[in-house]
Amino acid sequence: MTLTLNDIDQNPELISSCDCFQGILIYFRPLLRTDDIKLSKFLENLSEQTRQFSTRNSYDIDEARQLCFAINRYDKLRLIALINNETIIALFEFSLSIVEDDRKRFEEKYNIKLNEITDIRFGPCISDEYQNRHLGCWLFEKIKTIARQMGKERIILWGGVLHHNKRAIRFYEKIGFKIFTNIYMNDYEYECLDGIYNLFE
Incomplete structure (x- = not known):
């Protein structure tokens, strides 16, 4: 069965898990409508450097409420990792739509034809405290499983990766x-690089 956003909204347990990472119990599940306070604390605690690499409209309760309000209303799926099912330490965002700029750029520059049936856009954000601790690698294994459950074959970087963010480039590779x-210019006029992951290679 191919999971839809509605399936996940109606039954978040379908893609939820609870496992130990480096001796810490990590809950990994979809963002819920009641997570606005937890999410606002996560956003507010991001450093200025991390915010440069994860650009948002704001990093406060208003942004958190908008993300929670958007659950199953648009084309987005947001997943969170929590300690004790209370403190968010990572936010992962999927977009099920492929924007025309991405479609055109991938076809013209890389001879890759993107489509919304097989492809999904992906953007991660990990709290400063848990960066460089292999948490992203560990969680990406779960993300791959979820993407496959949703019938996807490829993951592309949502907005690419900033050209000067060498640490992130090493992580993705x-x-x-x-x-x-x-190099291309993203919506914020930053120099970026595209990335793609084949789920079945």
């Missing part, structure tokens, strides 16, 4: 993304 060398 480590977990198996192909990072292209063609």
